[in-house]
Amino acid sequence: MNNIEAFERAASVLVGGVDSPVRAWKGVGGTPLSFVGGRGAYLEDVEGKGYVDYVGSWGPLIVGHSHPQVVRAICERAQRGISFGAPSPLETKLAETIRRTFPSMEKIRFVTSGTEATMTALRLARGATGRSLVVKFAGCYHGHHDGMLVSSGSGSLTLGQPDSAGVLQEVARCTAVVPYNDREAVKALFNARGQDIAAVIVEPWAGNMGLVPPLPGFLEELRNLTAGHGALLIFDEVITGFRTSEGGVQQKKGIRPDLTCLGKIIGGGLPVGAVGGRAEVMDHLAPLGPVYQAGTLAGNPLAMAAGLATLEVLASPGVREKLEDQSAFFAEGLAEAARSCNLPLSVTRLGSVLGLFFSSSVPRNLDEVRATEGNLYPLFFHAMVRRGHLFAPSPFEATFVSLAHDRSVLESTLGAALEVFSELAERRQ
Template sequence: MRIKSKEYFKRALKSIPGGVNSPVRACKAVKADPIFFERGEGAYLIDVDGNRYIDYVCSWGPLILGHAHPEVIGSIYFASKKGTSFGAPTWQEVELAELIKNSIPSIEKIRLVNSGTEATMSAIRLARAYTGRKKIIKFEGCYHGHVDSLLVKAGSGLATFGIPATPGVPEELTSHTLNLPFNDFSAVEKAFLEYGKEIAAVIVEPIPGNMGVVLPENGFLEFLREITQKYKALLIFDEVITGFRIGPSGAQGKYGINPDLTCLGKIIGGGLPVGAYGGKEEIMNLVSPEGPVYQAGTLSGNPIAVAAGIATLKELLKPGTYERLEYISEKLEKGIREVLKELKLPYQINRAGSMLTLFFTKKEVKDFQSALTSDTEKFAIFWQKMLEEGIYLPPSQFEAWFVSLSHGEKEIEKTISAIYKVLKEMH
């Protein structure tokens, strides 16, 4: 029973739009009311009614170590005893910047901000200033925060100008955004042939996680690197999700590609609000106060968030960490595949490291349009039934599931058993 959650939701509706502070939390896509949580412990979440769930949301990615990791909590405690914010530099900011630089070779200088949205917004402004151009290429299904110029609908044209996806965004702000299908080589080539001298940058999630997990086709990211260099445009990797999750050097390390700018968030804050953008020194030197491109933030480099980030990265960079994470994530994927095979279900699984999505479609998912063939009604039923089995999944077909280092064999086996039970009941 979730009586207290329902009571809190009724109260929330009177004070907060939709009763939530971020839309997906409302659980509308799965035809449910949101669950209000009390605390997290390792791989588990406990709601206000005392129900316990194995958690595959992990705060949408940041909690790669699991909930309430002692090193992270300890760092937050000791940092907070010294003060919550100074509005001035701290030595911890330098340490976090160095940790990131030493792990991601393409980042020569980095600026801390407060969210992934701030990071992408700032990177785009910087790219336009550096190139003197206005147009940006993004891809359907890739989410880069709620930046006005990036909130465009998934258009069907190869190189059509974006249309605002939300009221309140003037078309003039999206008129310089070209929205293309992910993994579509020819669409990108046509866009550059027509607008090459006007394109400031291509921004891409190297492994998209916001239409569900979608893998880049062989050569696609390399192609983006080559064509941006050919036309003297910048390549921006939005690694807010994949940074330090796919590996110590992110997706760019996995694929061996050096973008011009990288956006980070989530894991580098250890569960506290943080973001960052960084890249080549020549480009980053344009950022104020060194250069003319203005960007600022009262809480940027907040000492508590930075302390949590440092503790998280130090844990991740210990030997064998990513190997353990890959082992447990692969075990989950294999288990789900065996269930699908036994039940003769044609559903698709995409996995990249410790992020995966089970798509309720028989079609291979390689872009936004193929992801949209998923049966969202069936997923909603699946989500609700999994919740009753004590498994908390992202409340949307089009989101990534996240595995943490706190998930062990026991949690994985229970999850696979629950998936088998639920899918067998549904079919």
């Protein structure tokens, strides 16, 4: 079976041939690859071809595919039981591990995805404050629940508009959307509606529009405004958690949010999410409080074991330093390769997450991301795939480096990128 046949067969039974839209390659065109295996830094497709993988299952595989310690933990756990639907010491151990790293997460509730984590956080914020309005930022993605599938209206003070069929206007009105990094727009919104705002939710580094960093003072302004108006500040660190300093962006910036959402890495490749924060806020959740949330597979033993094993690998001596060095080498190498070809490329980096923008300057918000030379990304993507290097099939997604991407692997990718950048530079002339 080749990749075309695999996708055609999938399309006959799966909607669009996929179980998540970005996998359909609509952002870059062409037929998606279907994979049958992964080890270390590499993926293998149905045709037996290998690819250096910089998607990493969209972030959780920070130690690489099929890391022996993670695989062993899953197998040992499976032999003792796959799911209990009841309390397990593994939940407590992983929660304690996370709390040591994220002290702001005084109490934690495990769920099964990042979407469920943010959905729970927003319901909790509304329940704890008694308010209805939530503020999000254009270009930040917090899952596919109704209240977050909204786009900005005609101005910074307008409420959100449904961004998907099936999202009711009445629901969208409970979300206000403002530009990322626009402190004045947020202040104006709080001046106008501060008494109605339950929470501000933000990706502290916007990882769903290519990894856009916060401008100096932006996150601090959010902390001050929410505290001053009795609203909650929610950091969505599903992507950034454990990718930079152990305590995420909040540790790096010295900002303590009221609630934090995690996912990806804390499951080690298995489906896990978590919401945690101040105890007095978290205690509004059932069974202690009136805010209901439940999940049959929440705290699943296999996922807890995989997450613990992953975090144990990351805590090993020298591992974080090695990952930081590898990621810095790769980011600098990509920027230098493009520069040598006179191709505009801005590379952002937060620990082992990178953003690639075909632009001479780093964008500050979604409008500036859209203004980059996005037409170059599909050409870059397919040229790299042909050379055996897999990046995200969308110009709006981040690039992930894992512990398995050693210097020789990165150098091979940089060599291929140099060839591709040279080709792209010629096309631009």
